[in-house]
Amino acid sequence: MDARESSGSAPAQKATRDMYLPPERRKIADGGAAHISAKEFSVYYGEFEAVKRVSADILSKYVTAIIGPSGCGKSTFLRSINRMNDLIPSCHTTGALLFDGQDVYGKFTDEVLLRKKVGMVFQKPNPFPKSIFDNIAYGPRLHGVNDKKKLMEIVERSLKKAAIWDEVCDRLDKNALGLSGGQQQRLCVARTLAVEPEVLLLDEPTSALDPKATAKIEDLIQELRGSYTIMIVTHNMQQASRVSDSTMFFYEGLLVEHASTAQLFTNPKDPMTEDYITGRFS
């Protein structure tokens, strides 16, 4: 923690972004390099261009919020990063999307390995109809961890990271579908963390939750900030400003503005962004 807070050795670019943050949130030590970068990246559903020639750098270890009106391509962009769009037969892409400098849609990219590094939490909590333990252990087991003790360690660590350990530690063998919506969503975060990803994609993770559960998820994102590159799609502007370091504003498939959160919400460059964040359209 100390190392992270004393951010003296960090690159200059990072320092400028952290400048906007209150001191307790300045904990990004080695962030600031582009973890994911899009270059003229478009996503099509058949003929329809849902994401239009987007160019952007998603910085490592930062929380990046994606905002924009419904249907503007937020989910499409997010899901193209871990290639969940592959499930839709009509979907294809042009341009380049790089993850760690590797082309995500390259000929030799193994999407299974990619998804291991780029975890995702969905809008609706989607635990498996299995026990809490088996839910968390699902990923590690897939990737070859079978030792019971080691699995238990991973499960405990992941649940603690997702701030749900105290609530479920005495019923790990119970079915996960018995948890409340908010708990299920944190369980899904824990399940993703158990695979030890580098990137966490959250697609409106709180839109199906009540305010109390939402607050818990937001706290959780704060906790995870600085350890993972996080991208969160949200409808809620307050949420974006609360949890993120930088924000992308999408409108009808176009990336209108991408800036540090503080700047985008206090001093937007584009009039369309201003209209949106002041609620003139939504």
Next chain:
Amino acid sequence: MNIGTRKILDRSFTAVGIGSIVVMAVALMIVVVPIITNGIGAVFFTGTVEHRKMLFSEFKRGDSENLSSEVASSERYRAKVYGMLTGFEAELETMAPEKKAEYKTKYSEVRTALQALLGPLPGDQEPMLTRFKYGQTRWEKAEEKLHDLLYESKWDNSNPEVMAKEYFVSRAIGFEGTSLVKLFPYVKDNLDKMLLPEFTVYWGFITDSSVDSHFFGGIWPEIQGTFFLAIGAMLFAFPLGVVAAVYFTEYAKPGFLNSMLRSANSTLAGVPSIVFGMFGLAFFINTLKVSESKSVIAGALTLAIMILPTIIRAAEEAILAVPKTYREASLSLGSTKWNTIATVILPAALPGILTGGVISLGRAAGETAPIIFTAAVSVGSAIGLADVLSSPTPALSWNIYNLASEHEAAAQIRHVQYGMVLALVSIVLMLNLSAIVLRARISKKLKG
């Protein structure tokens, strides 16, 4: 539509709905009640000393001391009948020839009726067929045979306008003036002492082999054959069906070939079962030569082909009903497609797949036509597991038909037919019930 009309419509629909359910319930009762009441009679009935004799000598069951005292007691009463017979035979010898001839046929009818009632009479040759070695084993049958002894059945053909009518003439009248006339009231009054009826529970009906083509004994070979065929069919059809369903839902690219295969599958589900029977004979036995002639394996394969479309469809539906979010969750964790199918989709689809499977198992157990040419024989003993590759087997569905329509004495063994029907219905119901229970339990486990 105004509120009054709406209410009338709702009410009349409710009435029609309830009415149709009541009609269905009544129809079901009409079918099921006789099956149960008659079928139970195969196990629970009033058995005679002949039944106990048969059990002892054919199945080595029962207490020999008890039996011999029973036999001794019944023989005491029978001795008098036998005495009357010898007395009358002596009397016959003293008669004038034409009178003698007249009585002789009547007398031989009486003897036959008595043999049917009590078993072989003294002086008879040891019968070759087991069915003639014993008298009536069941009391209600004994009463029928008693009627045959007391009355001669005649047909009234006097009016050519109407069908001939049966009427009965007392045999005793025919022997008026001879010593035999006393035999009829004696047998009538002392039949219970000669046959010693008592309430019998014969579980052996389920576990015994049949003796002399179902005159005596039980239906175990048929029950076992039914299980062998149905389970054998499942062993082939279930894995194949699930694999095919996974292919159709997960791997097949939408296109002409795929939709052709799917509609072929749907059509196959509606093909009459006799067609599968013919196909099984032509393909498995004559072409592939899985066995020289009828065998359990050929029948099981034929049944498997018959139930395959149903299993595929049920499994497909179950797989498609698995929420898309499970698939997304699994893939997003870095799971391969195959792993997702094996560890998430199939477990979640399991209740539906199993239900389809067990219902198909019930169908395989109940179908007759597919096994007529491929596996079923009308009489036979229970076969060992090692013989399934080469031996045919009796099976409930086929033997019910066979015993009711082709057996030489179908009317004598109604209780066996009903017993088999009840056994088959129970097996199928049990399978369906277990499907429901299984489904409920797995669903509960999945829902938490």
